[in-house]
Amino acid sequence: MYKVFINDKPIIVTSSSKKENNFPVYLFKDIAFDEIVYKLQNENIKGINLYSVDLENDWNSFLKNLKVVPAAGGLVLNDEKEVLFIYRNNIWDLPKGRIEKGETIETAAIREVEEECGICNVSIEKKLLITYHIYFQNGIRLKETHWFLMISDFKGDLKPQLEEGITDVVFKNEHQTKEALQNTYANIKLVYDTYKDF
Template structure:
């Protein structure tokens, strides 16, 4: 299954015939990409499910409508198992950014977390999940973000990357994260839920 967000509205592409959802279901080949985006952008539906017979083939077809960019980021835990969050544009988020040319996903994830948070001593524990979202900037772009679970014992003051619009960086306890998840993006909720499920 692939779950792609347009803002926080999901496009779910699945091979599962056991689909139970409040969203309308279409056969993948029965609706156009432009029609999907029109319905989502006009808020005619709160999400859509595309039923696929060949998931990987249809996923490649879906991506042909978009310019794909890769990003990488991290869910960073400290020694107290607190999670590192950033505050940008009045929304809580996790640090991430574009992968540079010839850069590995792991190196990009560490670099972006370091740059956005002013943190060091990062180690990757494991890969968590890949999330997808579509936005419009001189055409439609699909951002594929590769997320890693990380650890750091860094205990000096954290420095938000102000030029990226980040105004706060801090480690949050589990009870604080419950409130944060009320003011974050759907993909960030998925990343955190993936971590908690392991």
């Protein structure tokens, strides 16, 4: 199954015939990409299921409609198991950013976390998942973000990367994290849920 968000509304590309939500179901082979985007932007629906008989093939065909922008980031825990959040555009988020040319996914993830948060001593524990969201900038783009569970024993002052629009960086305990998740993106909830499932 692949889940792609447009403005926090999911397009679920799946080979499972089991209905797990109340979204309309379309056969992948019968729907045009532009039609899906239009429906999610203009109709009062909360998501779409696309049923596929050949998931990998159909997913590759879905990607052909988009310019894929690879990114990487982390859900970072400190010694108290608090989660590192950034605050940008009045929304709580996790640190992430584009992968630069010649960079590995892991190197990019650590670099972005360190740059956006003013933190060091960050190391990767394991890969969590890949999230996808569509945005519009010189056409339709798909941000493919590789997420890692990270740890850091950093004890200094966190410094938000102001030039990236980040106005606050903070470690949050479980209660504060649950509050922050009320004001975040669907993909970030997915990252946190995946971490909790581990």
